[in-house]
Amino acid sequence: MKLTGNTIFITGGGSGIGRGLAEALHKRGNKVIIAGRRRSHLKAVIDANPGMEAVELDVADPASIERVAAKLIAEYPELNVLINNAGIMQPDTVGGKIDDALLTSTITTNVLGPIRMTSALIEHLKTKKDAIVAYTTSVLAFVPMAITGIYSSSKAALHSYVLSQRFMLRNTGVRVLEIAPPWVRTELMNSQEAEQAMPLDEFIAETMAVLGTDADEILVDGAKQFRGNVGPNEHGLVNGFNEQALALFGGT
Template sequence: MKTTGNTILVTGGGSGIGLALAQRWHDAGNKVIVTGRNVAKLDAAIAGRPNMSAATLDVTDADAIAAFAKDIVAEHPGLNILVNNAGIMGTEDASAKRDLAEAEATVVTNILGPIRLTDALVEHLTAQEGAAIVNVTSGLAFVPLPKAPTYSATKAAMHSYSVALRIQLAGKIEVIELAPPAVRTDLTPGQSTREGYMPLDEFADEVLSLFATEPTPEEILVQNVLALRNAEANGSVPQVLGMLASL
């Protein structure tokens, strides 16, 4: 993936990881479009950055995705990179029958959203120079957090989807997986100040330096996520799972 001269669409770019990456990509010489549901957050994200623009998009709305994709390629014909970053996370107690609304929303947001947006943009992206799709998964794609089973499963699904897509789109669109470790954002209550979680700026700076590696790695993995990513290969899943189960 080129590091400058791209037009990059970042879903969930109004806060957290999406925002930190979007602003860095802008400042490095790219046009960046951020989307999300919260207009105030999006307006704040683009303030003072002339090559950033914002558009509202709820990634759980299939019709909205189709309409948005049409509009965005008309407005930004050079759009060549899609970053599927928007996501939600919740904890669940699956030991008794319960209301599955949040679990179902997690599946729709974290899996169906990226699948639908990719589908809506794949033909446009295929026609672009230097096209790429970046799917933001998680270290929890590789070893689940027991108290967040649906969330972990959505990220494992998006890892698998990215691996398959990389083969199908080879030579047309680069497929890159970005799997963050625990990072200080507002993804879950209290997370933005939690001890042991990676500071957001430190994480985003390390991610940008990994994107600058040539050729771009298929998986963008900061040092802090390697214990999760490599647990299966290292034979350390029981220990890592035990640690995650104690959280």
């Protein structure tokens, strides 16, 4: 990914990894627009980073997504990078009765939200040079954590979607990236002070270094052991399978 000269929209940019990425990219001379539900968090970020802008967005609300997408295209026509980072993570009880509200909110926010956000912007992004769609998933997409099984499943679903979308956009100018963090010190699961978790600033520094390469999967060193769980040559297998499927069923 080109690390400067972009116009970048980041969901979930008011805290944690989203804020860290927004600030790192802002410092490199990109125009950065962040989004989130909490106005106070957004204001704190843009006040600390003059020139950065913010828009309120609820990725669980399709109408909010459509409204913000239309605003972005109208007010930031050079937008060429979308980073789908917003997500929620809560402990659950997959060994017993599931709280339906938790189930619905997690899947809606973590899976439907980024799919809808990308869908609303993808035709615009296809017209831009150096276009990027990125998704923040998790190493739990590859090695689930049972006490938060719904969250882990949502990230596995998003990883699968990324593989499909990357394949289907292979002949366009849009690259599809996946950022799969390990445990990082953020608000998720109250991990800010967890000694075992990776410090946020270290994660952002390592992630930016990989973002600046031609890698499709953005993995810091601490994430690689989890990614290896699915076996070698996943992309080759996925692409070969889909080439055969296209031959059988048609499509592009």
